Amino acid sequence: MYRTVVMKYQPKAKEMAASLEKLANDMEAVGMQLVTFSVTESSKAIAVFQGSDEAVKTYDAMQEEKALARQQKMEKHREDAREWHKQMKEEARKKKKEKKLVRGLKEKSDNKKDKTTD
Numbered sequence: 001m002y003r004t005v006v007m008k009y010q011p012k013a014k015e016m017a018a019s020l021e022k023l024a025n026d027m028e029a030v031g032m033q034l035v036t037f038s039v040t041e042s043s044k045a046i047a048v049f050q051g052s053d054e055a056v057k058t059y060d061a062m063q064e065e066k067a068l069a070r071q072q073k074m075e076k077h078r079e080d081a082r083e084w085h086k087q088m089k090e091e092a093r094k095k096k097k098e099k100k101l102v103r104g105l106k107e108k109s110d111n112k113k114d115k116t117t118d
Contacts, residue, residue, distance in 0.1 A: 001056045003032060007045040020045055030062065031055030 005023060010016040016039065024034045024047070032051035039045050051059075 001051060001053050002035070003027075003049045003051070003056050003059060005047045005049065007047065009043050010045070011043050016043070016045060020047065023047060027051075027059065030058045032059060 005027075007016075007019055007023065010019055020037060027034065027049050030051070032049040032055050035048045035050045037045055037047040049059075
């Protein structure tokens with residue numbers, strides 16, 4: 001059974017070679033061998049691997065686990081961002097309230113000074 005993997009954009013040849021080597025080693029670890037690869041004009045690579053049905057299923061399961069982990073990480077990041085945004089809004093509200101209170105106290109003290117000077 002064959003599995004085709006498209007590697008993301010890699011603008012530098014050294015990065016591309018390192019990524020392809022890592023991918024080939026990872027695939028070999030699950031029992032898949034690199035058959036051929038091609039580098040596109042848009043600096044992406046397409047690699048074709050061959051292995052047993054079991055090796056392909058193992059690879060697919062690993063990819064699903066990675067995707068799930070990325071999704072969970074992104075969701076946590078979104079939650080953290082929402083919480084941070086909430087905190088910033090609350091702090092801004094408190095500062096605005098404090099400024100209003102200080103302004104009100106200042107106006108009261110100015111009014112008292114005006115009354116005593118009259």
